[in-house]
Amino acid sequence: MIVRLQRANLPGSPRLLLCLYLVFGVNTTVHAASFDCAKATSDIEYSICNNPDLSSLDDRLNESYQLTMANLPGDQADTLRTEQRSWLKQRDTCNGQESCLSDLFSQRAAQLQNTAKQAASALDNIIASIPADPVAAAQQLQQYRGPLASAWLIYLHQFAPASKVTDAEVETRHQSVIKAMNDDTFSQSVLRDIENDPKTGHDVAVLTLLRMTIERAGYENADGRPYVHCFIFKQQGAAAYEAFGALYGSSRDSQAPICSPLGELFERPAWQQLTKLIEPMIGKASENSGTIRFASYADWAIFRLHATVSPEDFLKPSQRTPATDDPAQLIRSWSDDKVWPQAQREQLLVAIEPARLATMGWLQTEKHFSASDAATAADAIVNTWLSDRMDFISEMSGPED
Known part of the structure; x- marks a missing residue:
């Protein structure tokens, strides 16, 4: 039995479609060795x-x-x-x-x-060469039979037509990637729903297949194999941010292959202070959220990547928080001082403006934004960052009436 819950996208919010699967009656038989x-x-x-x-x-x-x-x-x-x-x-x-x-x-x-x-x-090394020479990369990847090379060939077919990966090859490669997931029917069911959902674009479906394959390919392991797919976020934008964010609604989201943010924006003292001041409430909310909290954590990681790789997106009206959802006002109006003392909330409110100014400065020096564009994008980035956490806090440990 599979129960699917959806959280719809909200206007002006980067929250992604969340598919939560509760799987019952899973076969837990394990083999004591590589054979039965x-x-x-x-x-x-x-x-x-x-x-x-x-x-x-x-x-x-x-x-x-x-x-x-x-x-x-x-x-x-x-x-x-x-x-x-x-x-x-x-x-x-x-x-x-x-x-x-x-x-x-x-x-x-x-x-x-x-x-x-x-x-x-x-x-x-072949994968990393895709942005510079997708044709040569495709020719080299075609010598491989494994699921990772196959998923990248599907990617090239979708996003780099010059690579000349054929429809017939994509069909064969897709089947081989799915076959490689035979030991993970959960992932197969999630992917099948995404691929069959008419509301999900084909770009997102292809990138989700790639994401699931990367998850299984041994990156970020004890040997320190670094991610080489980070170029897709700049190249594919919104579809990539959606495909690599919260997907499973469980602890599996902690394994999402999300690249580190560019630059050191969120390492700046103002952002460190803002994070430090809201962490106590995040911790309290996490205690009541079960494994679904990992979905929020994944979305937050994607947001940090998005804000530093594609900050120009935050100039768009769709990325701006409506005045009625002002996170600072939500913090001020919190009614339960026992859960969140007023003194702590006031400290957090004071820390908002320094984070906004730090973001403006970073956008101007690192991304060469004009002063007005930097101010607009900084407002959107800080407000979205706070709104996501206030949504999480309110849902998991909201004030009592």
Whole structure:
């Protein structure tokens, strides 16, 4: 059973469509290794399944192998598959001896991790070249079979027609990306709803597919593999901000591949002070919001990116907060001093103007805005930032009547 809730877009607000799925009756069966232990038949398989340490090693090795295969061009992937089959034969010579298996697993895991790192770097270099030469990037990506390369080819077909990715190839690539999500029916159902929703543009659907693939590709992990997709936000604008923001309405939104803001606007002392003064109420509201709070956190991260990458958007009337929704007035009119003491609210109100002035200065020096445009955009950025948090606070811990 899937229950879908929607929060519609509000005029003048950057809040995105929020799809909240509550999934019941999910199959929680897990395998103790890279294969189904219920179907184990050999001494080797029994040894792996009966030993938690070996089972964990086998699992991690399989993950490294699959990730490496996904990030290699076809001919190199074929070579790796042959090597892996040879290694499996070597593994079987251990005859179930745990010390022998442990040594082999550790050695192979180290080899695969090194290969995976090199493969990921090579693929990321191709992806990073897309803005400069989409045609050459497409030709190189076509040598890959993995879901990440496939999702980028779909992206190129949609946004860079000169790349000459064909409709037929997009169909095949789309199927391969969906197949790669076979272990995640939740993501498949979310994506299917987005792709079939007539109110969602095709740009957003393509970018959402890319976003979900990036989430599964091993970025921002312990090895420090950095994001290379950040150029899409400047190039695709609103569609990219929508596709990469809140999507799941759960803790999964904390894994959204959102790039860091450009510059240091939100690191300036005035913004640090404004953030510090509202944090106590954000913390209180978060205690009552469950995992859906991660959706708000994701939207806030997208907002910071949006404000620094495309601040010109905040000159548009649609981005300006209506006077009736003035966040400063909402803070002043808060009626429950027990929940939010007046002294704290007054401190927050005092901190608004310095943040606005800091934003004006940043827009003029870093983005070369005129003084009048900087003032207009700064008002919109600060008001939107505050409005989003006041909405969150009011919804999760509103004042008592």
